[in-house]
Amino acid sequence: MKILVVGAGVLGLTAAFNLVNDGHDVTIVDKTGPYAQASSRSFAWINANHKLPAEYHRLNRAGITAHEEFQKRFASHGTWFHQHGCIMFDSSEGNATGYDERYAESTELDYPVERIGSDRLRELEPAVDWPTDSGLFFPLEAHLDNEAFGSLIEDFLEDAGVKPEIAEVIRVETKANGATAEFAGGSARAFDQVVIAAGADSGVIAERSEFLLPVADLSQPGPRTHSLLGVTAPTDVALNRIIISDKINVRPRRDGSMFVQIPSVEARTEEGETPELLNEVQAVMETELQSLFGKHILVNQVIFSGRSFPEDGLSIVGYLDDHHRAYSLVTHSGMTMAPILGRLVADEVRGDSSPLLSAFRPSRFTEGIAHDSPTNFIGRQ
Numbered sequence: 001m002k003i004l005v006v007g008a009g010v011l012g013l014t015a016a017f018n019l020v021n022d023g024h025d026v027t028i029v030d031k032t033g034p035y036a037q038a039s040s041r042s043f044a045w046i047n048a049n050h051k052l053p054a055e056y057h058r059l060n061r062a063g064i065t066a067h068e069e070f071q072k073r074f075a076s077h078g079t080w081f082h083q084h085g086c087i088m089f090d091s092s093e094g095n096a097t098g099y100d101e102r103y104a105e106s107t108e109l110d111y112p113v114e115r116i117g118s119d120r121l122r123e124l125e126p127a128v129d130w131p132t133d134s135g136l137f138f139p140l141e142a143h144l145d146n147e148a149f150g151s152l153i154e155d156f157l158e159d160a161g162v163k164p165e166i167a168e169v170i171r172v173e174t175k176a177n178g179a180t181a182e183f184a185g186g187s188a189r190a191f192d193q194v195v196i197a198a199g200a201d202s203g204v205i206a207e208r209s210e211f212l213l214p215v216a217d218l219s220q221p222g223p224r225t226h227s228l229l230g231v232t233a234p235t236d237v238a239l240n241r242i243i244i245s246d247k248i249n250v251r252p253r254r255d256g257s258m259f260v261q262i263p264s265v266e267a268r269t270e271e272g273e274t275p276e277l278l279n280e281v282q283a284v285m286e287t288e289l290q291s292l293f294g295k296h297i298l299v300n301q302v303i304f305s306g307r308s309f310p311e312d313g314l315s316i317v318g319y320l321d322d323h324h325r326a327y328s329l330v331t332h333s334g335m336t337m338a339p340i341l342g343r344l345v346a347d348e349v350r351g352d353s354s355p356l357l358s359a360f361r362p363s364r365f366t367e368g369i370a371h372d373s374p375t376n377f378i379g380r381q
């Protein structure tokens, strides 16, 4: 089949990769270039932690497994998936209740979790000056070198003769026998199917095409749709894994730098992006890093980063039209789920219907749009 993938973020690329492997004639376009939006500014914690309801947890869990398999299958190309687990701690008084709840929820879902004390905290991360003597450890979780992962898939596509074209899709029209994509500049091209994986912009394309695909509007910033992501200078601090807490989220990057988020400043995204805000947040990040590692770590950049966020917080995956010619591939937590969703999209284009996706069809919105509200619990990405 002749298939157009709109958007070369992590989801468009993994879908294109699987479609190419299945022998389709694939075109992938991006209005700016590969990895132009959320995928390049992602904390990229690979997890299924507190991803509720259970169907959503299962899909994220399948994402972790698919990353494991992808890393094993292509190990000769390097390492981008670092499955060293995640430490979660809450430094507030009354943390015991939070730990109990998360432990019970994870155990109920059969999601591996360990309660840990100060010895284990020190053993796992000796470089940290732990402000607590208790935490939870999630051994299945990982951090992803998101750009390396994207580049690898781009390389595989290029080897197969597919290179993302710079082109902006304005709208898609479907009929029983195919789909036509209209591009900025006025040209139109015919395909058998179109996969819309344009992240936060997918809703705009859908609206122009008269499909129902409710994705949060990034022009109204806030903690639900935006995050302040810090990038430190390379440092000699030996951090091995992700730490998620009420004070700071931090993870290592392959060049020795770290990604940082500060839960207490996320609400300030409502103020919109200003140089003053970024400077203030940079100072807060450096203070929290100093207290966690007992040394000054320079934050080089704070990125005001927009998420691709379905209005109800859950993935929107499946056909948008009665002719089954336009397919939606939009989700938050796309770093976690990209390898499984890319595979499932290709399976469904071939005619399968995956039970893993049945709770995430676009048709659920015909009953009305439920809005996800921000949670103040630690760590859900």
Ligand SMILES: Cc1cc2nc3c(=O)[nH]c(=O)nc-3n(C[C@H](O)[C@H](O)[C@H](O)COP(=O)(O)OP(=O)(O)OC[C@H]3O[C@@H](n4cnc5c(N)ncnc54)[C@H](O)[C@@H]3O)c2cc1C
Binding pocket: 006, 007, 008, 009, 010, 011, 012, 029, 030, 031, 032, 033, 034, 035, 036, 037, 038, 039, 040, 041, 042, 043, 044, 045, 046, 047, 167, 168, 169, 170, 197, 198, 199, 200, 201, 202, 205, 226, 227, 228, 229, 305, 306, 307, 308, 329, 330, 331, 332, 333, 334, 335, 336, 337, 381
């Ligand atoms: C700060 C932050 C932290 C995050 N942390 C995590 C995490 O810890 N774990 C996790 O799993 N996920 C996380 N995410 C979410 C994850 O990064 C995203 O879900 C994922 O990157 C979405 O990928 P995508 O391909 O759908 O969208 P994008 O990466 O946004 O790609 C969409 C692409 O479509 C292109 N495009 C848009 N409109 C058009 C058009 N009209 N025509 C052609 N091309 C178009 C854009 O240029 C862009 O390149 C985080 C996101 C953010 C912002």
